[in-house]
Amino acid sequence: MYLLGIDIGTSSIKVAVVEVNTQKCVASVQYPEIETEIKSIKTGWAEQSPLDWWQHTKEAILKLNATNLFNAREIKAIGIAYQMHGLVVVDKHQQVLRDSIIWCDSRAVEIGEKAFDKIGHEKALNSLLNSPGNFTASKLAWIKENEPAIFKKIDKIMLPGDFIAMMLTGKITTSISALSEGIFWDFKKEEISQDVMKFYGFDENLIPEVKELFSAHGTLKKDIAELLGLDSGIPVSYKSGDQPNNALSLNVLKPGEVAATAGTSGVIYGVSDSLTYDQQSRVNTFAHVTYSSAQKNTGVLLCINGTGSMYRWAKNTFAPKHSYAELNELAAKAPIGSKGLQVLPFGNGAERMLSNKYTGAQLLGIDLNTHNQADIFRAVQEGIAFSFRYGLDIMRENGMNPKLIRAGMANLFLSDVFAQTFVDVTGIPVELFENDGSVGAALGAGIGAGIFKTPAEAFTKHEVIKTLFPKNAEAYEAIYQKWKETLFKTLK
Numbered sequence: 315m316y317l318l319g320i321d322i323g324t325s326s327i328k329v330a331v332v333e334v335n336t337q338k339c340v341a342s343v344q345y346p347e348i349e350t351e352i353k354s355i356k357t358g359w360a361e362q363s364p365l366d367w368w369q370h371t372k373e374a375i376l377k378l379n380a381t382n383l384f385n386a387r388e389i390k391a392i393g394i395a396y397q398m399h400g401l402v403v404v405d406k407h408q409q410v411l412r413d414s415i416i417w418c419d420s421r422a423v424e425i426g427e428k429a430f431d432k433i434g435h436e437k438a439l440n441s442l443l444n445s446p447g448n449f450t451a452s453k454l455a456w457i458k459e460n461e462p463a464i465f466k467k468i469d470k471i472m473l474p475g476d477f478i479a480m481m482l483t484g485k486i487t488t489s490i491s492a493l494s495e496g497i498f499w500d501f502k503k504e505e506i507s508q509d510v511m512k513f514y515g516f517d518e519n520l521i522p523e524v525k526e527l528f529s530a531h532g533t534l535k536k537d538i539a540e541l542l543g544l545d546s547g548i549p550v551s552y553k554s555g556d557q558p559n560n561a562l563s564l565n566v567l568k569p570g571e572v573a574a575t576a577g578t579s580g581v582i583y584g585v586s587d588s589l590t591y592d593q594q595s596r597v598n599t600f601a602h603v604t605y606s607s608a609q610k611n612t613g614v615l616l617c618i619n620g621t622g623s624m625y626r627w628a629k630n631t632f633a634p635k636h637s638y639a640e641l642n643e644l645a646a647k648a649p650i651g652s653k654g655l656q657v658l659p660f661g662n663g664a665e666r667m668l669s670n671k672y673t674g675a676q677l678l679g680i681d682l683n684t685h686n687q688a689d690i691f692r693a694v695q696e697g698i699a700f701s702f703r704y705g706l707d708i709m710r711e712n713g714m715n716p717k718l719i720r721a722g723m724a725n726l727f728l729s730d731v732f733a734q735t736f737v738d739v740t741g742i743p744v745e746l747f748e749n750d751g752s753v754g755a756a757l758g759a760g761i762g763a764g765i766f767k768t769p770a771e772a773f774t775k776h777e778v779i780k781t782l783f784p785k786n787a788e789a790y791e792a793i794y795q796k797w798k799e800t801l802f803k804t805l806k
């Protein structure tokens with residue numbers, strides 16, 4: 315018996331098949347091989363086509379089936395993870411009305427700030443656990459203000475994973491976790507936020523049917539099943555934003571447990587059992603995958619937009635013919651501190667942990683007689699690790715004090731330089747696991763379909779690959795403090 319997981323990423327679509335008894339991935343692929351374009355027709359804007367996601371999803375599943383490593387007819391449930399906070403709008407015929415405004419788009423910051431002021435900061439934080447900021451609700455308000463003809467045609471709004479589920483099943487649903495990440499959920503009243511809906515002038519009919527996160531969100535349509543070589547009637551039994559899903563895939567389910575990821579964006583995600591919030595909304599709190607009215611588990615999320623995107627830019631600019639593995643080897647040849655070279659990796663939209671400021675990425679202190687490629691790539695990785703430390707200190711201010719962090723051995727954590735720098739500068743040991751979002755989505759599907767009776771049952775064979783401990787914490791503390799001084803000068 316198998317489970318299919320789909321991860322709707324910013325760069326590509328990843329799909330994986332997991333065997334139920336072993337809980338192991340038997341096959342995984344991504345599509346396309348090159349990174350998907352982010353459309354940015356104005357500074358701070360970021361859009362992608364939902365129809366491209368759908369085409370890439372189909373291609374990925376067909377490519378997965380072609381591995382012949384499993385019997386596709388034995389897939390019994392489908393789970394979906396997706397890039398958070400994106401907005402997809404469709405008409406009553408389920409036709410997409412415009413490209414999706416995705417997570418790193420900054421156009422709605424001012425709109426969200428107006429909502430924050432009007433609702434009242436304390437009331438918004440107590441009820442929403444966040445400022446409306448630059449999240450999905452504010453992006454919808456931007457369409458209402460700037461594209462009224464399109465807004466009038468909207469029948470339902472969705473997050474990226476809801477859209478893929480709709481294309482698979484014909485059904486449109488959402489969950490409390492999804493509504494909370496869009497800043498539509500009132501945690502105090504446990505209902506769709508009337509404050510947000512009234513301020514923005516939204517009809518509640520725009521919101522899809524609210525279902526349990528682990529539940530049947532529809533079943534695979536016959537024509538789609540035939541196209542993809544699957545059985546019709548398979549349930550889509552799990553949908554989650556990529557960061558709650560990453561936490562699930564790392565078995566981070568209980569209060570006090572913490573996950574990290576360093577893909578296109580960088581995230582530290584800690585589970586709490588209280589409705590906590592940051593007064594400045596520099597870190598954000600959403601309903602975790604295990605959230606319920608009886609067990610209010612929330613996820614406190616630090617997001618850094620410019621992590622993998624910063625490393626990709628550096629690769630394409632300074633060493634386009636090198637692989638990432640080669641760049642990691644090159645970075646290891648440079649000394650700790652990169653001979654004074656500094657990188658601020660904040661060039662991918664407004665950064666929430668910087669109070670929604672957009673500083674642009676910066677490469678500082680270049681000595682034309684001293685610095686080389688190795689120094690540049692180490693400085694980029696160190697700068698990204700320093701940004702994690704900066705955000706982690708904000709989480710510590712808000713009562714999140716992790717003693718251990720779990721991460722997948724993927725993306726930047728494949729680099730020994732980055733992984734060790736992360737541990738050294740934060741002072742926290744890291745356990746590395748073999749995992750990715752599509753595998754987590756597959757296991758989530760097994761939970762939602764009742765194949766696993768509890769979330770914990772899906773991780774009985776979860777194994778640590780290796781654990782990293784601080785080695786150069788003292789040396790890095792001084793280097794980090796200099797980096798932070800540079801950041802503060804930039805923010806003035």
